[in-house]
Amino acid sequence: MEDKAKAASGNSGSQADQPARSRVDTGTLGKAISVLDIVASAEEPMRFTDILAVSDQPRGTLHRQLSNLVEEGLLSLGRDHAYSVGIRLLKFAAKAWAGNQFRAIAEPHLRALHDLTGETVHLGVLRGNEVIYLDKVESRQAVRMYSQIGNASPVYCTGVGKAAMSALPEAEVQAIIATIKFHRFTDSTLITPKALMNEIETIRESGNAFDREEHEPGIRCVAAPIYSVDRSFVGGVSVTGPAYRIPAATLEGWAGLVRNTAGAVMEDMGARLGPRT
Template structure:
């Protein structure tokens, strides 16, 4: 259960709704999913627009404001994990030629922190900062595999499973069974589970105390990436993840 954080918490909820939407939202759209009274929501939106965190379009729809984008850019630039991981992403990209993603777990979603785009003509439409479900993405399942059992089961209990494709895992039992297999092999796969025609191989990244958990993946279209090719990249992805964790330990660990 979420702790009530008052006015600020309600404003953050509204920001999250608008920022997570695939296109600008009108007041009635936000009202339908915000669980806030009409008057309260109207005040929240007015304040957020006045502060530059949201933008109000001519069609009376709300989208992310310039000020929030500046905050986001500052956060990405100062994110030490992303900086540490970047050379490893580049190497993995050079070895495979396909799109490389870096993400972190946030509840039952994975947030993409960085991306190195494929050299091929057909590319991925994923974006840095976007969120995806943990149960049907390679990075998400890789991150779940690094969680302690109690925390893993707590996260899985919050998932509202949705079938995106015929291959999507749609039960807690199926997901937990796959997590066990990931722990044994060190690799997670997305076998066209989130998007038809898209495959990926991933590996977990985590801090020593598991307070920070994420993943790294190589992703591409199924017509270009056979199952055998995907599996041949598994060790490359594990090596890149291990290199990032080693550098994290050296640069972000406790100083003596």
């Protein structure tokens, strides 16, 4: 309220004060985004003390940030006093995905791959040491895998993640690996930098990455990298399904189809998003 009163009066501060207020506003926005990121990245709703434990903000500042975000509809506060993503933020996300050019370019190719395999097809993009799923074509089978557009998964134990990393220069791969906190999700999970690097070298040679029940028990996938010419944009496409329905031989048989799909997406990206002459 005080800031609004000063702005309205027009005489409460000199013009020299303006840059300082801009810097404060920018810092406040950054803090709010940091809080949003913590809550949105959590696997389940978080209480205030949970957020405080992983945030670098003082208790009072964090409480104000959370209250403002709830008031704006970007976060939701449940009856159990736990915070989760708000409806307004979901609307923003849905709008972003709907207007994403990469997603629109890839969609017909994803559907064509789905028609050939009958299993779930994912499109993901690399963000730090995670993969964000941008699109999904659901399996035709009665038993389907659980996944959601917008979800993030670790790069080191997912087909799309490992495929995306294989497209990066060595230095960038090493930089990402240095940020990974390896966790054993299953008996098949790669849990050392050396094992992951060896896997990436194999992927570079074959053009395909495999998730052999490394992230979730009973779930397999085959993936291939998608990237821009300058590697500023890196992602991947995959076919995923339950291990009981997809033997290893079937997954290997789909490897070429997935590579072809990735190649077709990249070709369209170059034609539609590349520099114009």
